[in-house]
Amino acid sequence: MKPSSSPSPLLLVVLCHFLTLLPRYSSQNISEDDRQALLCLKSGLASGDDSTSTTGALSTWRDGGDFCQWCGVSCTTARRAAGIQLASLNLTGRILPCVGNLTSLTTINLAENLITGGIPPEIGRLTELTYLNLSNNALISEIPATLSSCSRLETLSLWRNHLEGEIPRSLARCSSLRELMLSQNNLRGRIPVELSLLPNLSVLYLSSNYLSGTIPPLLGSSPNLTSLSLRNNTLTGGIPGFLVNSSTLAFLRLASNSLTGELPLGLLNSSVLFGIDLSDNQFYGPIPEVSNASLPLQYLILSNNNLSGSIPSSLGNLSSLSYLLLGMNNLQGTIPASLGNITGLQKFSLTYNNLSGTVPPALYRVSSLTFLGLGANRLSGRIPSNIGLTLPNIQTLIMQGNQFDGQIPASLANASHLQFLDLKNNTFSGEIPHLGGMVKVDLSRNNLFGEIPNFLESESFSSLQLLNLSFNNFQGPVPTSGVFGNSSRVFVQGNKNLCSNSPTLQLQPCVASSSKRKRILYVAVTVLLVIIVLALLSTAMAIIYKRKKATTQPTRQSSQVMKKFSYHDLFKATSGFSPSNIIGVGRFGSVYRGIFASEPHIAAIKVFKLDEDGASKSFMAECEALRNTRHRNLVRVISVCSTFDPKGNEFKALVLEHMSNGNLERWLHPEAKKYGIEGALSFGSKVSIAADIAAALGYLHNQCNPPLVHCDLKPSNVLLDNDMCAHVGDFGLTKFLYNSSSSTSLVGPRGSIGYIAPEYGMGSKMCIEGDIYSYGIILLQMLTGKNPTDEMFTGGLSLRRFVELAFPDSIDDILEPSLILWNQREHGSTSSDNENRRTVGMQTCAMQLTALGLKCSSESPKDRPMMDEVYTEVASIKEAFFSTNK
Ligand SMILES: *[C@@H]1O[C@H](CO)[C@@H](O)[C@H](O)[C@H]1NC(C)=O
Ligand SMILES: *[C@@H]1O[C@H](CO)[C@@H](O)[C@H](O)[C@H]1NC(C)=O
Ligand SMILES: *[C@@H]1O[C@H](CO)[C@@H](O)[C@H](O)[C@H]1NC(C)=O
Ligand SMILES: *[C@@H]1O[C@H](CO)[C@@H](O)[C@H](O)[C@H]1NC(C)=O
Ligand SMILES: *[C@@H]1O[C@H](CO)[C@@H](O)[C@H](O)[C@H]1NC(C)=O
Ligand SMILES: *[C@@H]1O[C@H](CO)[C@@H](O)[C@H](O)[C@H]1NC(C)=O
Ligand SMILES: *[C@@H]1O[C@H](CO)[C@@H](O)[C@H](O)[C@H]1NC(C)=O
Ligand SMILES: *[C@@H]1O[C@H](CO)[C@@H](O)[C@H](O)[C@H]1NC(C)=O
Ligand SMILES: CC(=O)N[C@H]1CO[C@H](CO)[C@@H](O)[C@@H]1O
Numbered sequence: 001m002k003p004s005s006s007p008s009p010l011l012l013v014v015l016c017h018f019l020t021l022l023p024r025y026s027s028q029n030i031s032e033d034d035r036q037a038l039l040c041l042k043s044g045l046a047s048g049d050d051s052t053s054t055t056g057a058l059s060t061w062r063d064g065g066d067f068c069q070w071c072g073v074s075c076t077t078a079r080r081a082a083g084i085q086l087a088s089l090n091l092t093g094r095i096l097p098c099v100g101n102l103t104s105l106t107t108i109n110l111a112e113n114l115i116t117g118g119i120p121p122e123i124g125r126l127t128e129l130t131y132l133n134l135s136n137n138a139l140i141s142e143i144p145a146t147l148s149s150c151s152r153l154e155t156l157s158l159w160r161n162h163l164e165g166e167i168p169r170s171l172a173r174c175s176s177l178r179e180l181m182l183s184q185n186n187l188r189g190r191i192p193v194e195l196s197l198l199p200n201l202s203v204l205y206l207s208s209n210y211l212s213g214t215i216p217p218l219l220g221s222s223p224n225l226t227s228l229s230l231r232n233n234t235l236t237g238g239i240p241g242f243l244v245n246s247s248t249l250a251f252l253r254l255a256s257n258s259l260t261g262e263l264p265l266g267l268l269n270s271s272v273l274f275g276i277d278l279s280d281n282q283f284y285g286p287i288p289e290v291s292n293a294s295l296p297l298q299y300l301i302l303s304n305n306n307l308s309g310s311i312p313s314s315l316g317n318l319s320s321l322s323y324l325l326l327g328m329n330n331l332q333g334t335i336p337a338s339l340g341n342i343t344g345l346q347k348f349s350l351t352y353n354n355l356s357g358t359v360p361p362a363l364y365r366v367s368s369l370t371f372l373g374l375g376a377n378r379l380s381g382r383i384p385s386n387i388g389l390t391l392p393n394i395q396t397l398i399m400q401g402n403q404f405d406g407q408i409p410a411s412l413a414n415a416s417h418l419q420f421l422d423l424k425n426n427t428f429s430g431e432i433p434h435l436g437g438m439v440k441v442d443l444s445r446n447n448l449f450g451e452i453p454n455f456l457e458s459e460s461f462s463s464l465q466l467l468n469l470s471f472n473n474f475q476g477p478v479p480t481s482g483v484f485g486n487s488s489r490v491f492v493q494g495n496k497n498l499c500s501n502s503p504t505l506q507l508q509p510c511v512a513s514s515s516k517r518k519r520i521l522y523v524a525v526t527v528l529l530v531i532i533v534l535a536l537l538s539t540a541m542a543i544i545y546k547r548k549k550a551t552t553q554p555t556r557q558s559s560q561v562m563k564k565f566s567y568h569d570l571f572k573a574t575s576g577f578s579p580s581n582i583i584g585v586g587r588f589g590s591v592y593r594g595i596f597a598s599e600p601h602i603a604a605i606k607v608f609k610l611d612e613d614g615a616s617k618s619f620m621a622e623c624e625a626l627r628n629t630r631h632r633n634l635v636r637v638i639s640v641c642s643t644f645d646p647k648g649n650e651f652k653a654l655v656l657e658h659m660s661n662g663n664l665e666r667w668l669h670p671e672a673k674k675y676g677i678e679g680a681l682s683f684g685s686k687v688s689i690a691a692d693i694a695a696a697l698g699y700l701h702n703q704c705n706p707p708l709v710h711c712d713l714k715p716s717n718v719l720l721d722n723d724m725c726a727h728v729g730d731f732g733l734t735k736f737l738y739n740s741s742s743s744t745s746l747v748g749p750r751g752s753i754g755y756i757a758p759e760y761g762m763g764s765k766m767c768i769e770g771d772i773y774s775y776g777i778i779l780l781q782m783l784t785g786k787n788p789t790d791e792m793f794t795g796g797l798s799l800r801r802f803v804e805l806a807f808p809d810s811i812d813d814i815l816e817p818s819l820i821l822w823n824q825r826e827h828g829s830t831s832s833d834n835e836n837r838r839t840v841g842m843q844t845c846a847m848q849l850t851a852l853g854l855k856c857s858s859e860s861p862k863d864r865p866m867m868d869e870v871y872t873e874v875a876s877i878k879e880a881f882f883s884t885n886k
Contacts, residue, residue, distance in 0.1 A: 034081045044096035045086075045115070049167040057089035080104035087133070088112040095134075107131040111157065113137060115565050118763060119158075124149040133180065140164065143182070144162040148173040159205060160184040167206070169194050179203040183229065187211060191230070196221050207231040207253065215239070215254075220246050229253040231277065239264055239278075248272060255301070256280040263307075265287050268297065268318070275299035279325070281305060287326070290314040297321060303349065304328040311350075316341045321589050327351040327373060335379075348375035353397060356380075365390050375400040375422060382406035388414035396420040400442065408433055408443070410881060412546045413627075424468065434468075434627060435463060442468040444491065449473040452498070454642050455627070456481035458620040468587035470494045478502070481616070547748045563599075563639045567651050570594060570605055570641060577607065584663070584716070588615040588732055593658065600638055604656040610649070618732035619652045625708055626654075626803035631694035635659070635719055635729035661720035664689065668715050668781055683842050684723050684881065686782045690849065691878045692726035693718055700728075701768045701867045707769065709735045713774035714755045715781065754788035754799075759861055769861035772870065776800075776856025782851055785816035796865045800857045807850055815846055841884035848877050 042061045060071040068075035074083035081102050091113040098123025099108075106129060115137040123132075124146025131151070135157045137459065142165035143158065151173045163185040171180070172194030179202060180195070187209040195204070196218035204219075207229045215230065215238030221242050225537065228243070231253045238261035243252060245266070255277045262285035269292055270870040279301045292704035307329040315324070316338025324345060331353040339348070345607050348366075351373040358381035359374060370393050380403040384390065388411030391397075399421045407430035412418060419439040423446065430449035432443065437460040449472065456467065457479045464483045468491040477496035484490055489679070499510040573594030574581045582750045584591035589608040590779020596603065608615045619642075627635040639655040661667075667681050681689070693713075700708040710717075711733040733751060751760065757773035777788050780803050788799040806814045852873055858864050865873075 014044040020798075031067075031079050034102055034104070037071070037098045038067055038073065038081060039063065040096055040098035041084075041102075044098075045091045045093040057086065057091060060449060076104055078104075083107040085109050086113070094118070095120055095123075097122040099123060101413045102126065103128070105129055106152075109133040110137065112136040116140065118142075119163075121146045123147065125150070126150060126385070129153055130176070131155045134161065135159045137161050142166075143168055143171075143187075145170045147171060150174055152176050153723045154200075155179045157181040158185065162186055164188070164699065166190075167192055167195075167211075171195065172197050177201055178224070181205040181208070183207040185209055189213075191216055191219065191235075192216065195219065198222055200224050203227045205229045206233070209233055211235060215243075215259075218242055220249060223248065225249055227251040230257065231454055232256040235259060235262075239267075243322070244270070245269075246272070250274040252275045254281065258282060260284070262286075263302075268300070268315075269295065270297075271295060272542050273297055274568055278300040278305065279303040280305075284308065286313055287315070287331075290317045293317045294319060297546060299323045301325045302329070306330060308332065310334070311336055311339075311355075313338045315339060318342065320346075321345055322368075323347045325349045329353055331733055333357075334361055336364065339363060340366060342366065344368050345647070349398075350377065351375040352364040353377055367392055369394055370417070371396045373398040374827065376400065377402055380404060383409055386411050387420075389410045391415060392417075398422045399426065400424040402426055404428060406430075408448070410434065431455075436628075438464055440464070440466040442466065442544065443472065444468040444470040444494075446472055449475065451476040452479055452492075454479060454620075455623065457484060458624050459617070460624055465489055467491070474498050478505060478507065551627065563655075563656055565639050565641050565653075567641070567643050569596070570607075570653055570655070573603070574605060586730065586732070588612055591656075594655070600655075602658045603638055604658045606656060608652045610652060616652070619654075621734050622654060622731040625734040627706060629700065629708065631696055631699045633692045634699070635727045638764055656729065657721075659719035659726070659729075660722045661724060663716045664718040664720060664778075665714070665716035666874055667720070667785070668785065681724075681782070683846070687845060687849070687874070687878045687881050688724065688765060689718070689720070689726040690779055690782065691871070691874045693728060693775060693778065694867065694874045696726075696728040697771055698867040698871040701771070707768065710771050710774075711735055712751045712755075713771050713778065714752045715778060718778070757861065758859060767861065768867065769864050772856050772864045772867060773861075774859075775867075776853045776858075779849055779853030779856065783816060783846060783853065784814050786814075800854065807854060808847060811847060811850060812843075815850075845877050845881045849874070852877075 004075050038061060042058050045058065047385055057071065060069070067073055067081065068079060072084060072086045073081055074085070076082045082104055083106060085107070088111070091110065092115065094115060094117030095110070097120040103125060108129065108131065111133045112135070117139065118141025119134065119139060121144040122387060124142060127149060129150045130152050132153060133155065139158070139161040141163065143163055145168040147156070148170035150166065151174060154175060154176050156174070156596055157179065159181045160183070163182070165187065166189035167182065167187055169192040171177070172326070174193060175198065177198050178200050178269060181203065183205045184207070188213065190213035191206060191211055193216040195201070195752050196216055199222060201222040202224045203226065208231070210534070211230070212235065217240045218279045219240060219242065220228065227250060229251070232255070234258040237259065239254065239259065241264065243249060244264045250272055251274060256279070257811055259281040260283060263283055265288050268288050268290050274296055275298060277299065282305060284306040287307055289312045291314070295318060296454065298320050300318065300321060301323060303325045304327070308331065310333030311326065311331055313336035316336060320343060321342050324342070325347060327349040328351065329580040331350070334357035335350065335355060338362035340360055343366065344367050346368055348369060348371065355377040356379065359379060361384065362389055364384050369391050372391070372394060373396070375398040383399070386847050388407050390414065394415050395417045397418065397420070401424070404426040405428060408428055408435040410425065412421070413434040413436065416436055418436065420810060421435070421438060422440070422442045424442045425445040427445070428446040428448060430448065432448060432453050434453070434455055435441065441464065452469065459482070461483050466489055467483055470491045471494035474492070474495040474497070478484060478492055478498055478500040480502070486815050487502060491501070492498055498507050500507045501509050569579065572591040573596050581592045581594070583593050583604065589606055591819060592605045592607065594603045594605040595601070608619045610616055623640050636657040637654055638657060641651070641655065642654045643651050645651045696712065697797060700710060710728065710731065712730060713728070717728065717730040719729050721727060751770070751774070755774040755777050757770040760770060777799060780799055781788060784799070784803060786799055786802070793799055793802065803814060852870065856864055856870060
């Protein structure tokens with residue numbers, strides 16, 4: 001058959017009819033509807049003003065163009081809108097009913113915006129919808145019952161809005177629901193019993209609403225329920241058996257309701273429960289026994305109920321526990337020792353119960369503990385003296401309101417994470433031990449005595465929010481600086497022998513230092529001194545005795561083990577601070593040589609010029625640094641002396657290990673050459689000194705917690721002992737880096753000219769890179785014999801630049817000439833072969849050290865190596881040098 005040139009009339013009619021029908025059903029025109037609906041949706045979400053950033057997110061949503069390319073819109077292959085992803089865009093406005101026209105939508109995520117208004121009932125037209133996330137908005141209105149038409153809905157998250165009314169029963173018809181999250185709304189009424197019928201329900205969060213009535217008996221019967229949270233509602237009744245028997249439930253949170261009854265027997269024996277929180281309810285009766293070992297339970301929180309009886313020893317079988325919180329109940333009896341078997345326990349609280357007896361020692365060995373709350377019971381006994389070492393991670397220690405006695409262990413100084421210490425209302429005696437940077441310290445209502453220690457004034461206590469020392473037997477003046485400057489954070493009343501001139505502290509006034517009263521003061525101070533000397537003598541003896549007993553126990557340099565010196569001792573040792581005994585003068589004080597009749601026989605005594613601005617701070621910084629450090633290449637502090645001189649002036653001094661070879665500066669100074677060749681350092685000594693300094697800095701930067709920055713590293717602060725071993729000293733500008741990654745704010749002086757890192761000049765903050773820079777400069781100085789402050793280094797030329805220009809080709813021209821000469825003398829030249837080998841070895845080492853010095857003193861802090869790398873390198877250079885120069 002030939003095709004006709006004109007179509008038959010019938011065909012035309014059919015075709016035309018078809019064509020008029022076609023546009024309505026073609027994807028193109030349905031898509032056009034989607035475009036219009038999307039634009040409509042935008043008009044609701046856009047807050048009106050198109051220039052605001054809120055509409056910026058929807059700026060691609062414009063008339064014309066392909067809406068499948070619009071930001072946040074995804075399409076089906078038929079070019080229908082399938083997904084809207086507009087979470088966290090600060091969208092305002094409301095969701096308009098036109099959303100119901102986007103009938104191909106499967107996912108909507110508008111979470112974390114500022115959307116107000118209601119959820120339009122038209123949303124029920126979206127029968128393809130599987131995911132609806134409107135959480136974290138400001139939606140009001142009820143949850144539309146029409147959602148029940150969304151039979152494919154798997155996730156419905158509406159938490160944190162202002163939704164009102166009841167949970168629609170019809171939601172039970174969304175039979176595919178897996179996650180239903182309606183927490184943090186204003187929902188009222190009962191939990192619909194129908195929700196128990198959702199077969200695939202896995203997560204049900206209804207917490208923080210005003211839901212009332214009982215927990216529906218079948219809730220938990222879904223074979224897939226893993227997580228249930230109903231906390232913070234007003235639910236009553238008991239725990240339905242279904243929940244306890246669930247073979248899938250991992251998290252059960254029913255806290256903060258009015259639930260009651262005894263705890264179901266099987267509750268703690270579930271082989272799938274991972275976390276149970278039933279706190280803040282009215283459960284009563286005993287804590288159920290645990291029959292099985294190796295259960296997965298990690299969180300057991302039963303605090304604030306009316307549970308009674310004793311703590312079952314079988315709880316020790318819950319070996320996976322990290323949190324065991326049983327506070328605020330009526331538990332009696334003793335603390336079972338078996339709890340010490342829970343080796344991963346982090347938070348453990350028994351506060352506000354009726355427990356008695358002593359704390360089992362095993363509990364103090366659970367080294368993972370960060371929180372230990374034993375307060376408000378009837379417990380007695382002593383805190384083990386090594387608590388700071390056995391609980392190294394402890395952050396909060398609450399033991400108030402018991403009958404604990406003995407001393408507050410000095411080892412708490414080692415608990416570097418400790419921030420909250422509450423020992424009030426016990427019978428602790430003795431003095432306050434050194435503590436690290438704390439947030440709250442309450443030692444009130446004990447029998448503590450002695451003066452209020454100065455370390456509490458130091459900068460590391462500036463974050464202290466509460467220091468309560470009231471109702472003890474403390475004596476002497478209340479310090480005035482640091483946290484004591486803020487009377488709202490310090491409580492000292494009820495200490496008969498404390499004095500203060502601050503009217504807010506309500507204590508007897510301290511004797512004023514006005515000229516009229518100076519004489520009285522003099523007498524008082526003398527009497528006080530006699531008392532102190534006597535007290536010191538006896539404590540010194542006690543300490544010596546203790547030391548002998550406990551030499552194997554590692555301790556930090558705390559005042560507990562320090563020898564104590566009075567003003568008079570130091571006065572005598574320095575022949576009345578005679579200038580002839582001065583061995584060094586610094587910005588904040590002078591260093592004297594002191595001769596003592598007994599140990600240490602000879603010491604360096606650093607006396608602070610307290611009238612100098614910053615001297616007091618520097619003393620504190622130094623005490624704080626020395627207290628927290630111990631390393632063979634740091635100058636050792638023998639004692640700290642903080643008292644008054646006979647004129648009533650404050651007197652602060654440090655008694656330090658004496659270094660017979662003085663400071664490195666003296667050895668590097670150009671004048672050193674005047675002492676003759678013997679006066680200069682051998683290359684070997686220089687390599688050793690470089691390694692010693694690197695070891696000290698590596699320790700401060702990487703092994704101290706928090707890390708320390710020396711901030712004033714220079715040759716005059718490097719001291720040499722009898723064996724020419726170097727010790728870094730002078731911590732007067734030291735800073736603790738509480739945030740180890742970055743830096744502390746910078747107050748006061750920044751170090752010394754020539755050795756300060758260039759970035760400090762530009763207002764940069766103190767950081768460990770600054771010390772590394774100073775170290776680099778010292779290396780270059782040792783190698784070249786040139787002082788960085790030498791006159792020749794003016795204009796653009798610095799010591800570093802000078803070395804850099806010569807490195808590596810003309811390095812010989814700049815190295816200290818005496819190096820080689822001295823080296824030959826030192827070892828005596830026997831065969832020229834040997835000598836060559838040595839010289840070559842030395843040159844290689846010198847070359848490597850120069851390269852390292854340059855790297856450490858790089859202009860940009862981020863180009864400098866870290867101190868532990870530096871130490872590794874110097875140590876290997878040293879080893880190589882000494883193995884070829886035996
Ligand atoms: C179908 O869509 C096209 C293109 O957008 C439009 O020109 C046409 O008028 C639409 N037809 C109907 C019946 O809406
Ligand atoms: C939302 O607003 C906050 C506060 O104004 C702003 O910090 C944030 O960058 C905004 N987010 C977006 C995606 O615009
Ligand atoms: C939904 O689309 C229809 C046409 O398909 C239109 O009449 C109606 O106005 C739209 N609804 C909304 C709320 O935009
Ligand atoms: C809802 O969306 C927010 C933002 O994208 C997301 O963080 C959250 O996990 C989502 N909730 C669910 C249940 O998927
Ligand atoms: C429950 O989930 C299973 C597995 O994904 C699925 O096959 C089943 O259809 C779901 N049940 C309902 C009622 O949606
Ligand atoms: C408990 O729920 C109420 C009501 O939603 C809320 O205001 C409150 O902040 C919630 N409390 C806690 C501790 O979550
Ligand atoms: C647990 O503690 C108890 C009592 O301290 C002890 O007898 C037992 O051996 C410990 N170890 C285990 C694994 O239960
Ligand atoms: C001290 O502790 C006891 C025992 O826990 C308690 O009864 C008493 O009220 C507490 N006193 C103060 C002042 O806190
Ligand atoms: C979504 C899901 O995992 N559903 C499961 C719920 O439990 C039943 C019975 O155990 C399973 O068949 C489903 O697959």
